[in-house]
Amino acid sequence: xxxxxxxxxxxxxxxxxxxxxxxxxxxxxxxxxxxxxxxxxxxxxxxxxxxxxxxxxxxxxxxxxxxxxxxxxxxxxxxxxxxxxxxxxxxxxxxxxxxxxxxxxxxxxxxxxxxxxxxxxxxxxxxxxxxxxxxxxxxxxxxxxxxxxxxxxxxxxxxxxxxxxxxxxxxxxxxxxxxxxxxxxxxxxxxxxxxxxxxxxxxxxxxxxxxxxxxxxxxxxxxxxxxxxxxxxxxxxxxxxxxxxxxxxxxxxxxxxxxxxxxxxxxxxxxxxxxxxxxxxxxxxxxxxxxxxxxxxxxxxxxxxxxxxxxxxxxxxxxxxxxxxxxxxxxxxxxxx
Amino acid sequence: xxxxxxxxxxxxxxxxxxxxxxxxxxxxxxxxxxxxxxxxxxxxxxxxxxxxxxxxxxxxxxxxxxxxxxxxxxxxxxxxxxxxxxxxxxxxxxxxxxxxxxxxxxxxxxxxxxxxxxxxxxxxxxxxxxxxxxxxxxxxxxxxxxxxxxxxxxxxxxxxxxxxxxxxxxxxxxxxxxxxxxxxxxxxxxxxxxxxxxxxxxxxxxxxxxxxxxxxxxxxxxxxxxxxxxxxxxxxxxxxxxxxxxxxxxxxxxxxxxxxxxxxxxxxxxxxxxxxxxxxxxxxxxxxxxxxxxxxxxxxxxxxxxxxxxxxxxxxxxxxxxxxxxxxxxxxxxxxx
Numbered sequence: 001x002x003x004x005x006x007x008x009x010x011x012x013x014x015x016x017x018x019x020x021x022x023x024x025x026x027x028x029x030x031x032x033x034x035x036x037x038x039x040x041x042x043x044x045x046x047x048x049x050x051x052x053x054x055x056x057x058x059x060x061x062x063x064x065x066x067x068x069x070x071x072x073x074x075x076x077x078x079x080x081x082x083x084x085x086x087x088x089x090x091x092x093x094x095x096x097x098x099x100x101x102x103x104x105x106x107x108x109x110x111x112x113x114x115x116x117x118x119x120x121x122x123x124x125x126x127x128x129x130x131x132x133x134x135x136x137x138x139x140x141x142x143x144x145x146x147x148x149x150x151x152x153x154x155x156x157x158x159x160x161x162x163x164x165x166x167x168x169x170x171x172x173x174x175x176x177x178x179x180x181x182x183x184x185x186x187x188x189x190x191x192x193x194x195x196x197x198x199x200x201x202x203x204x205x206x207x208x209x210x211x212x213x214x215x216x217x218x219x220x221x222x223x224x225x226x227x228x229x230x231x232x233x234x235x236x237x238x239x240x241x242x243x244x245x246x247x248x249x250x251x252x253x254x255x256x257x258x259x260x261x262x263x264x265x266x267x268x269x270x271x272x273x274x275x276x277x278x279x280x281x282x283x284x285x286x287x288x289x290x291x292x293x294x295x296x297x298x299x300x301x302x303x304x305x306x307x308x309x310x311x312x313x314x315x316x317x318x319x320x321x322x323x324x325x326x327x328x329x330x331x332x333x334x335x336x337x
Numbered sequence: 338x339x340x341x342x343x344x345x346x347x348x349x350x351x352x353x354x355x356x357x358x359x360x361x362x363x364x365x366x367x368x369x370x371x372x373x374x375x376x377x378x379x380x381x382x383x384x385x386x387x388x389x390x391x392x393x394x395x396x397x398x399x400x401x402x403x404x405x406x407x408x409x410x411x412x413x414x415x416x417x418x419x420x421x422x423x424x425x426x427x428x429x430x431x432x433x434x435x436x437x438x439x440x441x442x443x444x445x446x447x448x449x450x451x452x453x454x455x456x457x458x459x460x461x462x463x464x465x466x467x468x469x470x471x472x473x474x475x476x477x478x479x480x481x482x483x484x485x486x487x488x489x490x491x492x493x494x495x496x497x498x499x500x501x502x503x504x505x506x507x508x509x510x511x512x513x514x515x516x517x518x519x520x521x522x523x524x525x526x527x528x529x530x531x532x533x534x535x536x537x538x539x540x541x542x543x544x545x546x547x548x549x550x551x552x553x554x555x556x557x558x559x560x561x562x563x564x565x566x567x568x569x570x571x572x573x574x575x576x577x578x579x580x581x582x583x584x585x586x587x588x589x590x591x592x593x594x595x596x597x598x599x600x601x602x603x604x605x606x607x608x609x610x611x612x613x614x615x616x617x618x619x620x621x622x623x624x625x626x627x628x629x630x631x632x633x634x635x636x637x638x639x640x641x642x643x644x645x646x647x648x649x650x651x652x653x654x655x656x657x658x659x660x661x662x663x664x665x666x667x668x669x670x671x672x673x674x
Contacts, residue, residue: 136585146520149528183483183570191486191567214574218582227571230528233520234568235575237551242576245555246583248473249614253607260607267604270590270597277586 002032003318005311006089006098009039010067011105013300014307016040019104020047022307027055029308030315036092038062039085064088068109070300077109078116086110090117093293100294100314102285104302111147114288114295121327123334124290128159128229129297130166131236132283135220139283141167141176142217142225146233147288153196156180156226157204160197161329162289163224164206169320170313175207176223181231182211197226204333247275285313287322290330294323339369340655342648343426343435346376347404348442350637351644353377356441357384359644364392366645367652373429375399376422401425405446407637414446415453423447427454430630437631437651439622441639448484451625451632458664460671461627465496465566466634467503468573469620472557476620478504478513479554479562483570484625490533493517493563494541497534498666499626500561501543506657507650512544513560518568519548534563541670584612622650624659627667631660 005026009019016039023035037044041063048056064085068077081087086105092098094117103110111127120127130143143159144151151159160178167176180198182190190198190211201208209222214235217225227235250271254264264271284306288295294317298310317323342363346356353376360372374381378400385393401422405414418424423442429435431454440447448464457464467480480496481488488496497515504513517535519527527535527548538545546559551572554562564572587608591601601608621643625632631654635647654660 134582136582149520181571183486183567184574214571214576215578215581217575218578230520231568231571234518234551234564235571237521238554238572239551239575239579241552241555242579243583244552245471245473246580246611249611250607253610253614254604256607256610260604264604267591267597267601270587270593273590273593274583274586277590 001319002034003030003315004034004036004098005314005318006036006038006092006101007311008085008089008101008103008105009037009044010064010085011103013070014104014298014302016043016047018302018304018307020044021050021304022311023059024051024055025304025308026311026315027051027058029312033315034058034060036060036062036089036098038089038092039064040067062088062092068105070106072106072109074108074112077106078112081109087113087117090114090295093295094118099318100296102296102298102311102314104298104300104307104310107146107297110295110297111288114291114293118291118293118295120290121292121323121330123330124158127288127290128162129286130163130289131286133217133239134277134283135218138220140217140220140222140225141170142227142232142236143289144227144229144232145236145286146229148229150230151193151228153193153200156193156197156228157200158330158333159226160201160204160206160208160224161333162326163226165325165329166287166289166317166322167223169322169325170316171223173223177209178206178224178226179209179212179216179222181217181225181227181235182213184213193228283309285310287313287317289326292323294318338656339371340367340652341371341373341435342651342655343373343375343429343438344648345422345426345438345440345442346374346381347401347422348440350407351441351635351639353380353384355639355641355644357381358387358641359648360396361388361392362641362645363648363652364388364395366649370652371395371397373397373399373426373435375426375429376401377404399425399429405442407443409443409446411445411449414443415449418446424450424454427451427632430632431455436655437633439633439635439647439651441635441637441644441647444483444634447632447634448625451628451630455628455630455632457627458629458660458667460667461495464625464627465499466623467500467626468623470554470576471614471620472555475557477554477557477559477562478508479564479569479573480626481564481566481569482573482623483566485566487567488530488565490530490537493530493534493565494537495667495670496563497538497541497543497545497561498670499663500563502662502666503624503626503654503659504560506659506662507653508560510560514546515543515561515563516546516549516553516559518554518562518564518572519550521550530565620646622647624650624654626663629660631655
């Protein structure tokens with residue numbers, strides 16, 4: 001199946017030196033893939049030599065005179081960055097040239113531009129950000145990671161519908177389990193919106209698991225965890241913070257004296273393996289769900305291998321026609337009431 | 338200064354085999370400390386021999402025929418566990434015999450009983466749970482960790498006032514920095530309540546820092562982080578989940594083959610040091626703030642050294658008269674409007 005993806009070469013802390021080698025990895029992995037490399041043509045030219053001639057033939061360079069900065073407010077990005085690599089990549093999806101856009105740029109800007117250019121499907125007001133979290137017994141799709149705050153019960157329910165479609169496509173599961181993120185203190189178990197969302201999920205055709213707590217996310221207990229974007233963003237960032245703290249402590253402790261430095265020689269493989277298994281980059285590529293099109297957000301600090309994972313996520317979504325499946329499912333829930 | 342603390346010997350996954358050795362540690366640390374050991378007298382008798390005669394003379398055993406179970410709903414615990422170790426420990430505070438109660442039991446039950454027996458100070462409807470999180474550059478007090486959901490801006494503001502008093506007493510800081518937990522996506526920066534709370538904090542006498550994000554908690558960037566209890570509980574549990582996942586991965590990777598097993602011999606000290614620095618037990622003892630009395634909640638799975646930390650936290654709160662200081666500060670904010 002021939003698929004075409006528009007890659008924002010410029011976005012994020014990463015630049016052409018990451019996104020172009022990543023493009024090469026993706027082209028090697030998927031025979032039917034062709035890419036639009038969107039960004040500053042001088043910068044692209046400087047790195048395009050890393051691709052083989054055959055790979056270069058599968059790429060089209062689209063020059064973008066502007067760039068969305070990480071500090072740009074979404075409203076500014078929307079109004080004043082119409083010639084940016086991010087905007088042009090999404091325009092390529094809108095115009096039917098590309099099946100998906102991938103960017104490591106400013107999340108707020110990407111959300112705003114994608115929503116404005118591609119529009120959301122009926123029943124969805126704002127797209128939700130769905131990421132994959134590593135876990136002891138497997139990975140978990142989690143949404144929303146920060147696009148929607150104060151989500152209503154109905155919105156939480158729709159996150160469940162969308163997450164279920166994505167987990168089914170990416171994880172190749174027929175009936176993914178869907179759980180609601182809650183807190184465990186019995187007296188105050190949940191807030192009103194979560195309780196109402198539970199009622200909606202119970203009555204639905206989804207494979208509703210029930211409530212899970214924050215620590216369950218990293219067990220891989222369920223396929224999809226649903227939460228409000230404020231809560232999801234705090235959970236994501238907190239977990240990144242703990243992982244970074246532990247890495248700092250490890251760096252510090254293993255360099256405390258000569259013996260400890262020596263000991264790293266012996267434990268290097270184990271330490272690297274631990275880091276790789278817990279690495280969020282392993283599952284890089286958060287999907288903006290609920291749009292009339294596929295947009296995948298890479299982590300801002302991705303390396304070429306993890307940016308390639310984000311492109312890979314877009315390929316899977318294209319092949320499974322995720323936006324159409326989501327639209328069908330949401331429509332079903334709308335007409336049923 | 339003579340201080341007296343009621344210790345719930347039975348609560349949590351821990352029992353007398355943890356809480357009694359912990360009591361011994363606390364008695365050694367604080368010369369003026371005396372304890373009420375509240376629980377099943379047979380179980381207490383079985384472990385009391387671990388205390389020296391002098392230590393035993395500083396303890397009074399209070400027999401409790403009942404126990405709050407971890408599965409008890411708070412309403413059940415309140416109605417049907419009036420002779421439990423948890424309830425009797427809090428009664429001792431209410432009756433002026435003890436200056437504080439410490440328990441590793443069911444959080445919801447502890448909240449409900451403490452609130453019913455001790456009552457909250459004027460201006461506070463429900464107490465907030467304030468814990469200490471480890472961080473790269475120091476520890477951070479964080480509240481609320483799960484007692485209040487859907488907190489209003491006014492409530493978030495009062496969490497800031499209470500957390501500031503506690504951080505000042507425990508951390509010995511004159512003007513602790515207070516931050517609001519928020520999310521970083523610019524367009525949707527925060528929800529309405531957080532934005533309004535920011536306005537209240539800015540106008541207050543507190544040393545307001547501004548917004549922080551989830552990963553900042555584990556940097557030790559500020560002294561106090563304020564958030565809604567739903568959000569705080571998810572952040573706490575998520576971070577525990579990540580730490581547990583990394584520990585699992587480490588256990589797994591370091592036992593993968595003979596060489597790796599051997600390598601742990603060399604890295605044991607570094608690995609232990611990392612675990613100790615990141616150990617939540619190191620800062621064990623979450624305070625229930627806003628009560629007319631001192632109640633400290635220990636982690637349910639604490640060991641004797643970390644349960645002793647919870648008793649230690651209670652001693653510091655007693656010596657600094659934290660409930661009175663909180664009451665004064667809250668009253669000030671109430672009369673000012």
